Amino acid sequence: MGARYAIAVNSGTAALQLAYQEFLKPGDEIIVPDFTFPATASMAIAAGASPVLADVAPVSCTLDPASVEKVITHRTRAIAPVHLYGQPADTAGLARLARKHRLRIIWDAAQAHGAISNGRDIGSLPDVACFSFYPTKNLTTGEGGMLTTSNKALAAQLRLARSHGESSRYLHTRLGYNYRMTDIAAAIGIGQLRKLPAFLRARRRNAAILSKGLAGIPGLVLPQTPGGDRHAYCLYTVCVNSRVLGISRDELQESLAAQGIESSVHYPRALHQQPIFRHLGADRDFPVSTSLALSVLSLPVHPALSNDDLQRIIRAVREAVGA
Ligand SMILES: Cc1ncc(COP(=O)(O)O)c(C=O)c1O
Structure with a gap:
């Protein structure tokens, strides 16, 4: 994917929840497209934040930067564009907007393994991309998911949050979950990755x-x-x-x-x-x-x-x- 770090989890939904929790606190807003699978928005709620809907662009069916800009408030902290169907979102336009308003970007790449935007793998874009390995996706582990990022500190926090915040054996230094991918799923994923x-x-x-x-x-x-x-x-x-x-x-x-x-x-x-x-x-x-x-x-x-x-x-x- 061209990213430095990849964190395997047990679903795309878990990947989104972990990413959202790193960047959002209660009361924060995150802008999500109105046209997507529900997890893009519902995991923001699970992370304690408030999803705000924005419209998508015709033809590409992905988040429309002009529509995003209209709903930015002083509480907006992030946007979650979706590469819907495997079609890259307007990554340049959205990244420009994020820079202008100091927003984080969590890319919902659940459907987009292998998609390229402006010559770059969509898994390599900052801040973090969330993939799903559900059976209908381009690569499957039965159920599974992955986060990719080049941010070392973020990757370390995501790894901790994936597994009960356990920084060394039976030492729990932060809140975490069991969102681990099983070894059996990972073995399927390695085979699938070769075929991708x-x-x-x-x-x-x-x-x-x-x-x-x-x-x-x-x-x-x-x-x-x-x-x-x-x-x-x-x-x-x-x-x-x-x-x-x-x-x-x-x-x-x-x-x-x-x-x-x-x-x-x-x-x-x-x-x-x-x-x-x-x-x-x-x-x-x-x-x-x-x-x-x-x-x-x-x-x-x-x-x-x-x-x-x-x-x-x-x-x-x-x-x-x-x-
Ligand atoms: C756009 C989008 N986001 C998130 C998800 C959630 O992924 P998972 O089913 O692996 O939890 C999906 C899966 O269908 C999806 O299509």
Whole structure:
């Protein structure tokens, strides 16, 4: 990843909680995207802080720096951008903002093993990146996670917090947990790490085939990655503009299912639409994330797909939309 230190833990959720606890105290605010998996926000609450929602940018579906700037207050201490689907967030824009307002950045890299932003591995960016090794991710240990950082003091604190604050045998010098990765999971992870380059090549090849085959369909927005960035394609997610396309996202999904092709929605609700986070979005609008929740659809992109599988997916989408 290009980072000096890597701290293995037993989930991506644990990685986020540990990182948040290092930088946040009760009353502090952390800005998180409204369009993400709930752990990005809920672990801030678990760490005693207050998540504040900001909207995402269209197309990239990642945290929009302009939307972040609008909700910065004197209590804001950090931001938690998500490299959603494996698409690098606007790392330069967000880092500029963080420098200007003296904010920490905890990158939620749960879906982004291998993603590159402006030529840099997203795991090497300060302050810390949090990965998940859940089975749907680009690298799995069954359940597991990891933090990567080049900050030595931070790495030492994260190691302590992972295992009951035990600085030497039965000497407990700070509050900690049991968030250790098991040796069995680590053994799987070492094997997976060797395969990761081949997995990433296959995911990127599959994505390129899908993008070529689905190009030029009005109303179907395909993933787009700016020059200098490389998408890790944990998910290949398209956006359905139902007015232009003539069918809704759900109709497209049903049509694919009828042909035996599984697709999924990441995510059907923005965070402000989730019962546990509804209070965070009161009196505010999140036009982009609200529209994404109705329009995103993830098509199969995993490394085991054959060329025939990919052509079948492309045909099925084209048939469903009449293109
Ligand atoms: C964006 C994001 N953040 C955090 C997590 C939490 O990771 P884990 O399931 O390993 O706890 C996930 C997992 O799905 C995720 O997609």
